[in-house]
Amino acid sequence: MMKVRIINKSKHQLPQYATPLSAGLDLRANIDTPITIEPLQRCLVPTGLFMALPAGYEAQVRPRSGLALKKGITVLNSPGTIDADYRGEICVILVNLSSEAFVIEDGERIAQMVIAKHEVAEWEETDSLDETERGDGGFGHSGKK
Numbered sequence: 001m002m003k004v005r006i007i008n009k010s011k012h013q014l015p016q017y018a019t020p021l022s023a024g025l026d027l028r029a030n031i032d033t034p035i036t037i038e039p040l041q042r043c044l045v046p047t048g049l050f051m052a053l054p055a056g057y058e059a060q061v062r063p064r065s066g067l068a069l070k071k072g073i074t075v076l077n078s079p080g081t082i083d084a085d086y087r088g089e090i091c092v093i094l095v096n097l098s099s100e101a102f103v104i105e106d107g108e109r110i111a112q113m114v115i116a117k118h119e120v121a122e123w124e125e126t127d128s129l130d131e132t133e134r135g136d137g138g139f140g141h142s143g144k145k
Helices: 065-071
Strands: 005-008 025-028 035-037 042-046 049-052 057-062 073-075 080-082 091-096 102-104 109-117
Touching: 035 042, 035 091, 065 073, 091 109
Parallel strands: none
Antiparallel strands: 005 049, 025 109, 035 102, 042 091, 057 080, 057 109, 073 091
């Protein structure tokens, strides 16, 4: 288990895992008045949370599957990345992909956050790459099977 320093300026409890084996922590809206997102509209929703991740880690902000399936609400830049050196408020960019307006209430679970380890790349410039069976095939190259 990793310790993460967090400041909670919201009116709500700290993010929690819904079950013992959940990968994502639920993020809640921290708003004074409800926010209505019209069809195809996007908005930035504050959480009231500030944190300091250890070096080598990021927080990925992802959609909640229930909101996506039932209401068409998703995280626009999914997954959104929170870097270890970011100290501002965690906010979530939501978009309404449905044909009906959606109202976000204070305390509503709006997204999930996954803490993930990552590597730092060091570039090694070259004039050639090793050959593979796939080569430069992409974007549906493998076709239907």
